Amino acid sequence: MNIILFGPPGAGKGTQAKLLQDKYSIPHLSTGDIFRTAIKNQTPLGVKVKSILDAGQLVPDETVVDLVADELKDPKYDSGFILDGFPRTVPQAEAFDEIAENQNKAIDAFVVLTVPEKELISRILSRGQGRTDDTEEKIKTRLEVYHEETEPVQNHYSSKGVVKEIDGIGTIDEIFERIASSLK
Numbered sequence: 742m743n744i745i746l747f748g749p750p751g752a753g754k755g756t757q758a759k760l761l762q763d764k765y766s767i768p769h770l771s772t773g774d775i776f777r778t779a780i781k782n783q784t785p786l787g788v789k790v791k792s793i794l795d796a797g798q799l800v801p802d803e804t805v806v807d808l809v810a811d812e813l814k815d816p817k818y819d820s821g822f823i824l825d826g827f828p829r830t831v832p833q834a835e836a837f838d839e840i841a842e843n844q845n846k847a848i849d850a851f852v853v854l855t856v857p858e859k860e861l862i863s864r865i866l867s868r869g870q871g872r873t874d875d876t877e878e879k880i881k882t883r884l885e886v887y888h889e890e891t892e893p894v895q896n897h898y899s900s901k902g903v904v905k906e907i908d909g910i911g912t913i914d915e916i917f918e919r920i921a922s923s924l925k
């Protein structure tokens with residue numbers, strides 16, 4: 742099963758992706774995690790993207806698309822994957838259509854976690870992961886970027902009939918149950 746987990750920062754994508762990974766035994770691919778690891782290890786990619794992540798802005802489409810195309814060639818994704826944080830712009834979604842076709846990996850579900858904005862900000866501020874982009878100012882920037890650049894990606898998938906909107910308010914288990922039953 743090939744799943745895209747979609748929603749604003751703080752919606753719980755990372756948490757739910759990990760639970761889905763365990764339930765369906767398919768790997769979680771988070772572009773944000775890849776960037777944070779690269780920054781921590783000071784790789785050329787990390788050096789390139791550090792100031793972008795710190796500012797709450799988006800890494801250029803070409804960099805992200807190349808990274809995902811390459812990563813998905815790993816045979817561990819042959820039986821499925823959970824994409825978290827990608828695609829985040831319409832050009833990324835269009836590029837991903839091509840990758841998915843070339844690699845024979847059609848998307849089965851585009852799961853959208855919906856959470857009101859006020860709740861997002863308080864969730865991020867209280868999650869205390871020590872992320873440099875988790876300050877109130879950066880969260881506001883990330884939400885603006887989300888509305889402008891990322892939200893339109895949902896329309897891109899509507900026409901494919903794979904969108905599943907999930908109420909992202911509740912306990913982690915409740916939300917997970919909603920996602921799991923939408924995938925049946």
Ligand code: AMP
Pocket residue numbers: 750772773774776793794797798799800801805825826827828829830833874883
């Ligand atoms: P996340 O962990 O998904 O919230 O991503 C953290 C940061 O990594 C984002 O604020 C962006 O700076 C960068 N990033 C992650 N995924 C993407 C993407 N698909 N396109 C552009 N930038 C990304």
